Amino acid sequence: MRNISINQLDDTPRSVVAIGTDYSHGHLLPFHTHRRAQLLYGASGVMQVSTHDGNWVVPPQRAVWIPPGMAHEVLMLGVSTRSLYIEPGTVDLGGRCQVVSVSPLLRHLLMEAVEVPLNYDLAGRDGALINLLLHELKRSTPLPLHIPMPTEGKLLSLCQTFLNKPNAHQSPQQWSEQLHISLRTFNRLFRQQTGFSFRQWRQQACVVQALARLAAGEAVTRIALDFGYESPAAFSTMFRRVLGQAPSVWLEAAN
Known part of the structure; x- marks a missing residue:
């Protein structure tokens, strides 16, 4: 039908x-x-x-x-x-x-x-x-194309803002300061809410968000620079670490 x-x-x-x-x-x-x-x-x-x-x-x-x-x-x-x-x-x-x-x-x-x-x-x-x-x-x-999200509150808002504009250089210290809590408390809260450490989540979010743009035909270089990576090679290394393949290889399998 x-x-x-x-x-x-x-x-x-x-x-x-x-x-x-x-x-x-x-x-x-x-x-x-x-x-x-x-x-x-x-x-x-x-x-x-x-x-x-x-x-x-x-x-x-x-x-x-x-x-x-x-x-x-x-x-x-x-x-x-x-x-x-x-x-x-x-x-x-x-x-x-x-x-x-x-x-x-x-x-x-x-x-x-x-x-x-x-x-x-x-x-x-x-x-x-x-x-x-x-x-x-x-x-x-x-x-592994899931981005787990907190259920509510300011932490959820920070995660949603990050997904709208991923930045590979954002640190847990910056987020803990915005939440007015200690770094130790933030790390414990973040893992409780998402099941990931902050750095694992940040990396996963960058890869998954990049996939949507790659599949739409955007260049690796443009995405890498937008996300704050020093070079396309640095982005590709991170991508390969998460999905096991370079961006070009991963997308080629979809064609």
Whole structure:
């Protein structure tokens, strides 16, 4: 099915409903929930997903798993999506959002799934396609594209400001001074709220925010300088440390 809301199809007597939707650049889906779990795959473009637990960037040809009932917001940057809406209990990728890899086989199955009839024959070819799709989905691996966020207060505000303008040189001392607390108290609070040390979080945030810009075609040099790195090489070294590959190699895998 194409360009139809899940709200019109939620009662379909099938465990999986597949919908393809094209979005204009900058289209925002405000916070909402689904009764079913959702696998949201971007065939093109970049998605920025937010929940109360954090932010995720979904580069082209990756997907995000959204558990049933989880409130989420999605900013679409030139995206053509393929979504699976899956009855709770059918497949379980965990109770939190996560960006997952999409194998070439899963990619083709997702593209084909939106073309099957709504009430597909469970015992026929289309039923077998959906079953294979679910098996392949279970083999997906999580990708480290999550930016955990504090739940509230001034620390949340500081994190949100940083995401709008990442700066690799910001220090925990600067943040502790803004919060009027000791450095030791700040470090303990930050880890309690995010699960990361400040420096780990800063690095993760820079990488994930950079991915959205890289996928949109921006140059590594421009991003590196904007984020405060001394050179593209310094940025690439940090990027490789987090994702295991240079920016150019990582993006090439999405094409």
